[in-house]
Amino acid sequence: MSLYYEAAAVLTNTANIGGSLKSRIYNHKDLKSSPAQIFALVTEASKWSAVLKDVIEKCGLFAEEKKLTPILALLLTHDLLLSKSGVAASANHVLKLAVSRHRARLGAELTKARIRGGHSTLDAFRAVVDGGHLDRDQATPEHGRRHPRWVRVNTLKTTVAEELSTTFAAYKEASDLGEVLAAPGISKLYFADPTIPNLLALPSKVDLSKTQAYLAGRIILQDKASCFPACLLDPRPDHGDVIDGCAAPGNKATHLAAIISQRSSEQKKDTKVIAFERDKARTVTLAKMVNMASADSIVSIKGGSDFLTAQPDSLEFANVGAILLDPSCSGSGIVGRDDTIKMHLPEAMGAKPKSKPNHSKKRKRNDNAARISDTTLQLVLDDSPPEETPVIDNLSERLSALSTFQLRILTHAMQFPQVQRISYSTCSVYCEENESVVFQALCSSIAQERGWKMLDRGDQMDGLKKWEKRGVWDRGELGAEFEAIAERKEHILDACIRCEKGTADGTMGFFVAAFVRDEHALDIQSKTSGKMEQQATRDDTDEEWNGFSDREDAELNGDRNGNNVETRKKSNAKKRKVRGR
């Protein structure tokens, strides 16, 4: 099969592989042409498609060439007029003949388009197309405002200065985020984010997926809002280990690792991130990401493990002082991706295209990678793992189930005796999953008993303190169930942080809040546990010791404080009756 038939088959997805352009090409086992050649042909032709559609239609190609489909006509016309090596087929190949017969008329139409656009030469025209300036429509996503390509520099492996002088050496510094948002999608511009350290904003369509920095895990593609939780949690060496309760694909876990590593080395402490992930398949992605980010020595993965079954009193977590929770949510804040290619397909005058690509009926539910209409074909370029998949069906039912689960996981985290800080985040725009969960958690018996309160705005890291979008309450008067916090409502909302999608901030829709323990409550607890510990040790001397079981052996190995495991286990069991909701 020729290069053109194969490229058209990839675009119409006849092999039913689905997913992004890259996965359709690179996961296709039977291609005769080189995948790189097909990828280059499709992406180059898409850049020119707004011009070529016009050229082909004005030339009336379909009236004479009945065998050409719109996609084939576009790909062949591209190579005939714009590729240095011309159409990649033998001189008498049926496809080559179908377009080369019309070379003069097609060429004349391209010249007219060039002159109409005010480009003096084909090279000048090419520079404009390559710069992404041609098609405003192509540069602007459906939600109206452009979304930057956010890049977190992984300080476990490199520094911002090093990346600016290598990966981004050809990039110019923008004066503000607005300049990045207004620039054509593939412009070489960057803006260093003032809120989050080591974060850069680039124009939306800059493709970094083939750069050494991306392939080696020196840079991580992570939305600005998704960087808020680790910064708000602000883990310090004296907090001890940190749990990430819902970790895959691993953006926040690797971000935590980077922050911890920087601070531990400053203070020579050896802290780690314990990353829970319930889903086995997503655990594989998490492990890959942790490895790629060189975070293996800091992040310990508990794959296929439900955080809700983690025992707060277990010795394994005795050194845990902070927990990051980013549980499953409705995903309603997720922004549609901008890294798509769009092909404008030619039509015969007054007629529909002869061969329509695979229609949406055949698409899998929730497959956002490809969208097809009669005149345009749109495909996501590559498959970076999403943090969350948006809920589409039965939203109100799902919101109720999600918020129940979110509250459960948050109050579970509040039960860990040594934990001093918790961050709670969602990529949801709904109050039910955000402020409402925070209010309910603060009113829970465990929060009251353990002295959990909000991390006040004034105590948040500098960039987040200055962030203007704060919590909102759109559910009217607070009911009796919130009596315990009614007086502090505004104060609590001011401690919550929101990001809105489709604004000049360039973020997705997001929510994050952090909780800390009242110093007084911590004091009381440590005195109480000290007394209980002494009592438990006295009790233990009266009991017969039967040696360690396998599980206890494992726990012994995990006891980083070198304490007697039996003593600790028994005393822990007596310490407290944990109460959640």
Ligand SMILES: C[S@@+](CC[C@H](N)C(=O)[O-])C[C@H]1O[C@@H](n2cnc3c(N)ncnc32)[C@H](O)[C@@H]1O
């Ligand atoms: C929103 S995603 C987390 C994104 C991640 N924090 C990041 O930044 O890359 C939620 C993840 O939590 C996992 N999850 C949900 N409930 C869980 C539980 N009870 N215990 C552990 N993982 C859970 C889901 O499988 C999913 O991978």
